[in-house]
Amino acid sequence: MAESFSIGDLARRTGIKVPTIRYYESIGLMPEPDRTAGNQRRYGRDALDTLNFIAHARAFGFPMKSVHHLLDIAAHPERPCxxxxxxxxxxxxxxxxxxxxxxxxxxxxxxxxxxxxxxxxxxxxxxxxxxxxxxxxxxxxxxxxxx
Amino acid sequence: MAESFSIGDLARRTGIKVPTIRYYESIGLMPEPDRTAGNQRRYGRDALDTLNFIAHARAFGFPMKSVHHLLDIAAHPERPCxxxxxxxxxxxxxxxxxxxxxxxxxxxxxxxxxxxxxxxxxxxxxxxxxxxxxxxxxxxxxxxxxx
DNA sequence: ATAGGGCCTCTAGTCACTAGAGGTTCAAGA
DNA sequence: TCTTGAACCTCTAGTGACTAGAGGCCCTAT
Missing domain, CATH: 1.20.5 (Single alpha-helices involved in coiled-coils or other helix-helix interfaces)
Structure with missing residues (x-):
């Protein structure tokens, strides 16, 4: 079966704090992940990549609006850059x-x-x-x- | 009789916007001024000086906390600097x-x-x-x- | 006397989170 | 299998330093 990460795993691997990850989800920057039977978030590798992308873009000082935009762009590899x-x-x-x-x-x-x-x-x-x-x-x- | 300024006069003379002046009052940075019978603020020369001081300190990038501190210091000319x-x-x-x-x-x-x-x-x-x-x-x- | 610009208070919104309350779930050890 | 406690959940409110808006009152010039 596929890799599965808790929100705390993501936090540890990206350096982004748990409440911040939930915040990113709430503003639509991260997709809503699957949940366990007990309602806890479980992420795949994609989510980890996305969160790392966000962390890097933020480190370059881009405001959230631009991060949104950059994520949209990155989601379409065939378009011009x-x-x-x-x-x-x-x-x-x-x-x-x-x-x-x-x-x-x-x-x-x-x-x-x-x-x-x-x-x-x-x-x-x-x-x-x-x-x-x-x-x-x-x-x-x-x-x-x-x- | 003494000079008297409305909040709009202060705003025009200092470049600080009217709502910001009220905000400064609300956080205790500016003293509460006298009011007209109709409840409008009327300021004296002191208030104008204080507001200019604040504007300059902010222009130097001091956070409000330090501005508070600087105002306290400025209020005691006899103390060491x-x-x-x-x-x-x-x-x-x-x-x-x-x-x-x-x-x-x-x-x-x-x-x-x-x-x-x-x-x-x-x-x-x-x-x-x-x-x-x-x-x-x-x-x-x-x-x-x-x- | 009236018109209209300036003033009043209060609430909510901004940005990007952070902190806390109060409660539930998961996983490791006994 | 049971227990424990760390990690998770939602929701609300707070941060800094204002800004915007609603809804209404006041002041002054004509």
Whole structure:
């Protein structure tokens, strides 16, 4: 008879936690598996592969929506694979934008720390920078760095 | 008589949206303002300063918890300002770690794209990379990049 | 006096899970 | 075969930091 995995087996083999696997099922990312007579989930090799795929896509930072999309694409081996390129390229651009935003932020933060004297809060340049809105002239716009 | 601002005035002057200001009040970040006879909020100059302070701290990426902490510190000008240094330094380290994680991710993503041929999904190297768990040997650990 | 834009509260939704309560099932050892 | 306890089940609610909407009241300019 075929291999059969409990939800805990899947969790151990993929590093994805048990409640997360159930969550993935609830949002339709994983198919509903067979159940034992006692109502416990039993998975086959396919489910393990799917879950690993999801884990990898998530590790690349794809949001669930894109993971859905990627799974759909992967399910049709005969189709052309341009969409994948587009998804990966989109993700790459996002990551690059985030890096440059964070790099700017890093520079501002280390600017705050550089040459900062330990005095009282009243004399503190850092607090001043937060308080003084003249430092934040029109046009100087800091976006929230991580949405 | 003293200056008096409606919640909409504050929103316009700080760039923070009206519902967000109410939210900040609800979590205790902003003090509860006076009200008109008709129950509408009326703020003074202090509230405007506080909200600007919050906006700046958030722009530096501090989580709300740290913003709370920073506000507490700023409220006591006579105390020493070491804690501020610690908070900023901590934030800097976080940002640097995030940058290096994202940089690794960027390299992996552009590695996927580099030399990728447009064929069918079945032959697609990218899909393969997501599917094939041998590419993901024990020890090779990708964390989720942005929590 | 009235029009309409701004304000009020309250609930629910977002994303991707995580935690807990309260109860059932499975599998290994005696 | 029985027992034990780890693993499983469902369901609800909570996280962070807001955002959106419903349904209704207020303020001010004309």
């Amino acid at each position: 341009e969409d994948i390129d587009a998804l990966v390229a989109e993700r790459l651009i996002e990551v690059e934008m985030r890096i440059s935003g964070l790099t700017r932020l890093r520079d501002e933060l280390s600017g705050l720390l550089a040459g900062h004297e330990h005095g009282t809060v009243g004399e503190c340049r850092i607090i001043e920078a937060f308080s003084d809105h003249s430092l934040c002239a029109p046009g100087h716009k800091h976006d929230l760095p991580m949405e | 070491e804690d501020i240094d610690a908070l900023v330094a901590e934030r800097l380290i976080e940002v640097e770690m995030r940058i290096s994680g994202l940089t690794r991710l960027r390299d992996e993503l552009s590695g996927l794209l580099a030399g990728h041929e447009h064929g069918t999904v079945g032959e697609c190297r990218i899909i393969e990379a997501f599917s094939d768990h041998s590419l993901c040997a024990p020890g090779h650990k990708h964390d989720l990049p942005m929590e």
